[in-house]
Amino acid sequence: MTQRTTMRRWLRKGLAALCALACAAGVAACGSGGSDDGDVIKVGIKFDQPGLGFKKSGTYEGFDVDVARYIANQLGYTDSQIVFKEAPSKQREAMLQNGDVDMILATYSITDERKKAVDFAGPYFVAGQDLMVRANDDSIKGPQDLNGKRLCSVTGSTSAKVVKDRFAKEVQLMEQPGYAECATALLSGIVDAVTTDDIILAGLASASRGKLKVVGKPFTEEYYGVGIKKDAGSKEFATKINAAIEEMEKTGEWERAIENATEGTGYRPNPKYNPPKPDEGE
Structure with missing residues (x-):
């Protein structure tokens, strides 16, 4: 065996080991991420709420899903780079704190108690x-x-x-x-x-x-926010999300998303509060 052949085999083994290590660390160049560089955004939604967050035959639909996609697109992610994860109500704070998701849009009302554990962008909708x-x-x-x-x-x-x-x-x-x-x-x-x-x-x-x-007689106000992890970068992240929400409202995409989500019901969001301006629920 020549020295050159030995060197080539050593290099191949070294590259294989390096790639295996990178894959284990989540580097998507060796994996099956949503893009060539593996850059994805993980979004928590409900899987069982028709019109809001609903998983159907491997696809996701609803108003929360539409808002999440719009925000992600404005942040620079393509649809294929969005990874949706189920976010049950009782697990939302833990999912953000543990880094399981980057943001949560799951009929997540902004409250003082929740703001002790996580930060919020928005609101993007006011329900009653x-x-x-x-x-x-x-x-x-x-x-x-x-x-x-x-x-x-x-x-x-x-x-x-x-x-x-x-x-x-x-x-x-x-x-x-x-x-x-x-x-x-x-x-x-x-x-x-x-x-x-x-x-x-x-x-x-x-x-x-x-x-x-x-019935159409709401008797409370619930400010839906985008939940994000409370850390040093959360304020900047929230500012970017709020800019995306405002853009969605200006372009008419917000209203179209509401209409698609509630088609045939005659439902109209309370115009006194909707569409909301981000930071109103803070």
């Missing part, structure tokens, strides 16, 4: 707690009509508590693990109404194909 009923039911026109009625909300949600504390102390509460289960209970007549944020209800009503409707 509302009610959803069967399309042929005109007996419930607001939360004050719920006394003696059966109401469904998600286990651990504060929505039902707001109704009981402020409007209808005699309401019968049924809790389910998710709003899809509440919608099923409503369709089958087990409950008379479902309560949560109006845009979540609008997405469910849209998926029902005309069998359910949103």
Whole structure:
């Protein structure tokens, strides 16, 4: 074996070992990242909320998804560089703190308590707690009509508590693990109404194909923000995200995203608060 052949084999082995080490460290030149350089942005969304964040046959759709894509594109990422991850409500702060995602758009209301753990950009939408009923039911026109009625909300949600504390102390509460289960209970007549944020209800009503409707009398304000990790660079990151949100609103893409998400429901966001100016919820 010549010295030149030995050198070539040594170089090949060395390069293979280096590439293996790089792949283990997440360098996408050796992997299957969304682009040649592997530069991706990881975004937390809901997978089970029609009209907002919904995973369907390996694709993702909904208003939160559309806003996330727009922001990512404005930050310089192509659609193929966006990695969507499921962000259940109870895990959102931990996912940001652990670096599992770069930002979260998952009906994530900005609150003082949450701002102790994470930072926010936005808001990009202001929702209001509302009610959803069967399309042929005109007996419930607001939360004050719920006394003696059966109401469904998600286990651990504060929505039902707001109704009981402020409007209808005699309401019968049924809790389910998710709003899809509440919608099923409503369709089958087990409950008379479902309560949560109006845009979540609008997405469910849209998926029902005309069998359910949103009452349209919101009685709270929920400022949806883009959750980001609280660190030294979060202020600069939030500024860039806010610029993207403002651009989306100016171009009309924000309004089109709302219309696509709630098509057929007659839903319109409260014009008193929408579209919001970023930093309003801070």
